[in-house]
Amino acid sequence: MSDSEAAGLRERLVEVGVDLVASEGAQALTLREIARRAGVSHGAPRRYFPTHLDLLSAIARRGFTDLGERAAAVIADSTASPRAQVTALSRTYLEFALDNPGMYELMFRHDLLESGHLGLRDTSLPLFGVLVELVGRARPELDARRVAGALWANLHGLAQLWRWGSLQLATGDDDFVPLLRSALDAHLGPEAAL
Structure with a gap:
């Protein structure tokens, strides 16, 4: 061959x-x-x-590439405020998770990320770095890495609970956007009125 x-x-x-x-x-x-x-x-x-992990890692890498491209597209507007960019990035993350549940699950499997197969850390960590940078610009007085980590964990939980129908039942919401706004306010402070 x-x-x-x-x-x-x-x-x-x-x-x-x-x-x-x-x-x-x-x-x-x-x-x-x-x-x-x-x-x-x-x-x-x-x-x-x-190994099976090598193949799973190659498949997961595609998911990270797709999510990274979507993220880059929504934060490309350099005239948008850092808060608006964090909002756009967060919404894109949630939409990706809800539209691609199988890939999303695969991408965040601890065994794949820990194994170092095919550089998944090199694929996933830069996306987190973008979030850290935007949070730092939105709220420079905060520890951007920790706030971004807490926000990411919140978004991950929102995605999972929304997909399972738990949040719709608990809140009565039929759209995740109000919950996203609440999460952003909780981590970045209330958005300043224009």
């Missing part, structure tokens, strides 16, 4: 994994099922991904 054919098969395995996680969730990502859907023998993925 030529190098380009090998790269093509490697790419196809990742693409199949991305499609599979989107349609059936992270629990469906077995080597055997990915190989079957890619039309290769069940041992073929091992030639390109020595």
